[in-house]
Amino acid sequence: MFSSKESFQKSFLKRLEMTYGKTFRESTSRDQYNTLGNMVREYISTNWIETNEKNRSANNKQVYYFSIEFLLGKLMGQNLLNLGIRDVVEKGLEELGISLSDIEESESDAGLGNGGLGRLAACFLDSLASLDLPGHGCGIRYKHGLFDQKIADGYQVEYPEQWLRHGNVWEVRKPDQAVDIAFWGSTESREVDGKLEFKHVSPETVVAVPYDMPMIGYETSTVNTLRLWSAEPAHHPPLNRDLLTYKRETEAVSEFLYPDDTHDEGKILRLKQQYFLVSASLQSIIRSFRKKNGSLHNFHEMVAIHINDTHPVLAIPELMRILLDEERMEWEEAWEITTKTISYTNHTTLSEALEKWPIYLFKPLLPRIYLIVEEINERYCKALWERYPGDWNRIEQMAILAHGLVKMAHLAIAGSHSVNGVAKIHSDILKMREMKLFYEFEPEKFNNKTNGIAHRRWLLKANPELASTITEAIGERWVKDPEYLIQLKRFIYDEGMKEKTAKIKQVRKELLAQKIFEQSSMKVDPSSIFDVQVKRLHAYKRQLLNVLHIMYLYNRIREDSNFSVYPRTFIFGAKASPGYYYAKKVIKLINSLAEKVNSDPKVSKMIKVVFMENYRVSLAESIFPAADVSEQISTASKEASGTGNMKFMMNGALTLGTLDGANVEILESVGPSNIFTFGLTAEQVLDYYENGGYRSTEYYHHDVRIRQAADQLINGFFHETEGEFEAIYDSLIAHNDQYFVLKDFSSYAEAQERVEQTFINRGEWQEKSLINIAYSGSFSSDRTIKEYADGIWRIKPI
Known part of the structure; x- marks a missing residue:
């Protein structure tokens, strides 16, 4: 249908009229966009199926990239470009009096991410497919994304980002591959054949339904998959629960990216999202693996799971749960498979951005997972004690469970075989300062993979x-x-x-x-x-x-x-x-x-x-x-x-x-x-943080440019409500300018x-x-992905 301008026009007009029951002249830009999108999806369907079949049948290792964000943007233009059919489509539409750019405007930006973390994940999927590497994305199908920003009287106002209100032409719903995710309830243990077995009792079940999106490589037949999970109520809702409340709480799991976590309800929802993502993805991966291999004893030889920052770290105890409770493996074998399967990218040196969850919330929401984390922590601290006997301070600082918190970055480092930063200086700071104790304990785990862009x-x-x-x-x-x-x-x-x-x-x-x-x-x-x-x-x-x-x-x-x-x-x-x-x-x-x-x-x-x-x-x-x-x-x-x-x-x-x-x-x-x-x-900044010596007021008093601008924040220079910018002024003067704005001015x-x-x-x-x-x-993500493929995941093109 894209072999020539004429064949494209013929297919496009016929498809549009058959789909919408109206003539071309009566059609809207959205009708035209959906028609073209469906044609592209049909065009790549054979390659998509063949790529999946190759991945299933080939004896090659595959990587699954777990990320809470995938900031894809609009896909129509990129897909036409990668398929090499943009010119045919553009010229064919032009003769029909349609601008391709106008059709592209009809597409909403996919509301699946926020910033650099999500855009990096999207660039990586592009490079994986373009390099013919067997790599898939696993994320959440957020109904609303972050928010649409409007500026009213200078203020940010947030509106729901309703990117799915007209549907998503690129996705395929796969209800037959849905899985159940268990929250709340309790655990019971019993001894069977001399081994302790655990059972999750009276859980509240959420159904995870996959929606697959094609990730099309540039001028190649490879079409990888981004699998996004949507939360839906179970067919048999929990007893003793108000059905409307249960339905609302269930659908909230995949409703918004980064729900407000200033209160416990928001923290629970974020934690639910994170477990929902990793449990659904792992169950899906393992179901597929079992079909081909039966046993999971060589799982780590054929599957690499990469966690993009700390949000998907619960993949570690969840994989352990499946290996221990479902496969009935011994702890040592399950731990070896888990750590050899999972690799972790750290994206921050900001301690406040390293996730920590209160145990009083974590334990009741994920009772079996908490028991596993507790065991991981106990064994990890024992290994630390054997290396550093009597060094309680070091063990306290490195523990996964400490001071009433589950420390996700610590769990990520303990449960993975590779920990990488995303620029040379960042990786060095991790090794020498932020994660120095972990680096001293297991230096072989740490490496750098500088980010790249598509x-x-x-x-x-x-x-x-x-x-x-x-x-x-x-x-x-x-x-x-x-x-x-x-x-x-x-x-x-x-x-x-x-x-x-x-x-x-x-x-x-x-x-x-x-x-x-x-x-x-x-x-x-x-x-x-x-x-x-x-x-x-x-x-x-x-x-x-x-x-x-x-x-x-x-x-x-x-x-x-x-x-x-x-x-x-x-x-x-x-x-x-x-x-x-x-x-x-x-x-x-x-x-x-x-x-x-x-x-x-x-x-x-x-x-x-x-x-x-x-x-x-x-x-x-x-x-x-x-x-x-x-x-x-x-x-x-x-x-x-x-x-x-x-x-x-x-x-x-x-x-x-x-x-x-x-x-x-x-x-x-x-x-x-x-x-x-x-x-x-960076060395000077870190030295100030460690040893003090910076006083922002000195710069305020000695630089007239700084003093005048800072004073204008509070002296009526701006015709705003009194005190509007006092918090900014205070951050610079009263709170000693944490980020050295005045020092660098x-x-x-x-x-x-x-x-x-x-x-x-x-x-x-x-x-x-x-x-x-x-x-x-x-600085292309092609270079970055080659480094990950060779140095961490050990995957090769199929």
């Missing part, structure tokens, strides 16, 4: 004009071998190439300017420097440092008639977690500052501030190609890796950043003259001056831009 989405799809220009220069090899982009180095001083890439950037800036106008009715200058900070709103990511610098520029322009700056548009995009009070105040501050700056005739000639609401993957695809400056300004040691930095780099933006996460490796790649670095190093301001001076010399800027693109290939 270059086919973030360059080939998001920036097709730049991709075509690259292909004209160096050929097509880079699409399948992204490190071949290094061949662009030959064109760094080529005037023709510099002119072409500069024009492409300008067109993308004009398109983004149009999008900004459509969203906010604000006109921005496409010839200005597009200075962009888009990412989750968190104190350590320091959007506040950016804001204080803009406030300084505003004050300087207003007060000094001789001062001027090259025109610059500061673009923000960010969502704050609904319960994160401080982050939501920063969003309000950005919007209040935007109103102040943009309405001032003198200031707005030089600078403008834009907050783009509802930041998401599809919006990011418009932003990254248009950016000149990539703001990566987190407090050094706090950002595990970052992947936005890689997307900006690949699209020719220059990084303005601290020596944090993958910024360090970008610096090593492109060299110090092609990146703008500033601020404290001067260095940041100097780096911004260097950015301006460099940008003015457009030829030099284009050379630096091309260098960044040339070196970006090593």
Whole structure:
């Protein structure tokens, strides 16, 4: 049906009329989108079935990637591109008077993730399929996702993200493969043939129903699967329960991504989600494995399970439960299989982000799992005692159960064979500081796998004009071998190439300017420097440092008639977690500052501030190609890796950043003259945390720029309710500026001056831009996945 423009048109029109019982002229964009989506799914169905059959029959090891998030974005454009049929479809639709881009707009961003963690998982699935590797995703089919963000009077307002309200053309419901998940109840034990057996008594059952989505590789017949689980009530509801309450509580398990956990009810729901994901996935994997192999004694030789951060760590005790209770294995064999099967990626150095669950909630919700965790902890502490006899302090710090808490990161390290960080500096910090005791105990487990991005989405799809220009220069090899982009180095001083890439950037800036106008009715200058900070709103990511610098520029322009700056548009995009009070105040501050700056005739000639609401993957695809400056300004040691930095780099933006996460490796790649670095190093930050010595008030009193901007947060400069930004002021002054915003301010301001001076010399800027693109290939997720496949999972292409 996609062999030619004509055959596509014929199939498309016939399918549309048969499906909707209306003529083509009467059809809507959504009718057309669903028709095209169904055609694509039918087109790949043979390859999807054959890939599954190959995986079932081949004697190859497979990996299952467990993640609470998969931030897929929109799939239509990427699937058409990967299948090599985009041109046929685009031309065929064009002759029918339809724009493919209009049809793509009908698709909702899949509401299955929030930030970098989820986008990384999506990029990994793309690379697994494109490299013909047997790798599958396992997640939750959230009905609502995180939230849709609206800005009202400068405040973030959350609306349900109803991404499924029109259905999902890519998914296939598989009710015949549903499994039961047991919560609550109690455990009973009895001795059978000299061995203790456990039974889960009177559990409350939730049914997990799988929805499979195809993950299509680029120009290959491999179609892997993302299996998403939806929670539904059991056919026989529990006795002595109000049926409506049971139904509501059951459906809540897969209703929202990251329910608010400030109260016990929210904590229980999050814990339910995590066990629901791992139990359903493991039951499904093992059911399939048993059909082929009968016994699970060689399970670890054929299956790798990877846990993306601590959310799926309950896979460890759940696999133990199945091996002990269902397979009747001895503990030692079950533990060996479990630890050889499971590998773990750590995504943070923030202690508050390392999950810990109160035992008083964990134990009644998951009674059998708790007993297993208790046993794991006892045996782990015994092994520690044998290595470090008498060192109670060390054992207390490393215990899985301590101080009334289940420590999920500790369980992850104890129960896996590999623990990796996601950038060199992050992995070093884990080994030397955050997880030093665990590294000393089992150094062989620890390794680094620097994150990567799906270059086919973030360059080939998001920036097709730049991709075509690259292909004209160096050929097509880079699409399948992204490190071949290094061949662009030959064109760094080529005037023709510099002119072409500069024009492409300008067109993308004009398109983004149009999008900004459509969203906010604000006109921005496409010839200005597009200075962009888009990412989750968190104190350590320091959007506040950016804001204080803009406030300084505003004050300087207003007060000094001789001062001027090259025109610059500061673009923000960010969502704050609904319960994160401080982050939501920063969003309000950005919007209040935007109103102040943009309405001032003198200031707005030089600078403008834009907050783009509802930041998401599809919006990011418009932003990254248009950016000149990539703001990566987190407090050094706090950002595990970052992947936005890689997307900006690949699209020719220059990084303005601290020596944090993958910024360090970008610096090593492109060299110090092609990146703008500033601020404290990770070692200096960690030294301050350990030994003190930092007083933010010294910077407040000795730097008039800082004092003026900080005072404006509370002195009526902003026409907001009194005390609106007091929490932000207090974080800087009263609470001693935990993330060193004031300490790094001067260095940041100097780096911004260097950015301006460099940008003015457009030829030099284009050379630096091309260098960044040339070196970006090593930050492709293809490279990352090859490293995981060879070094951790031991899987090979089928």
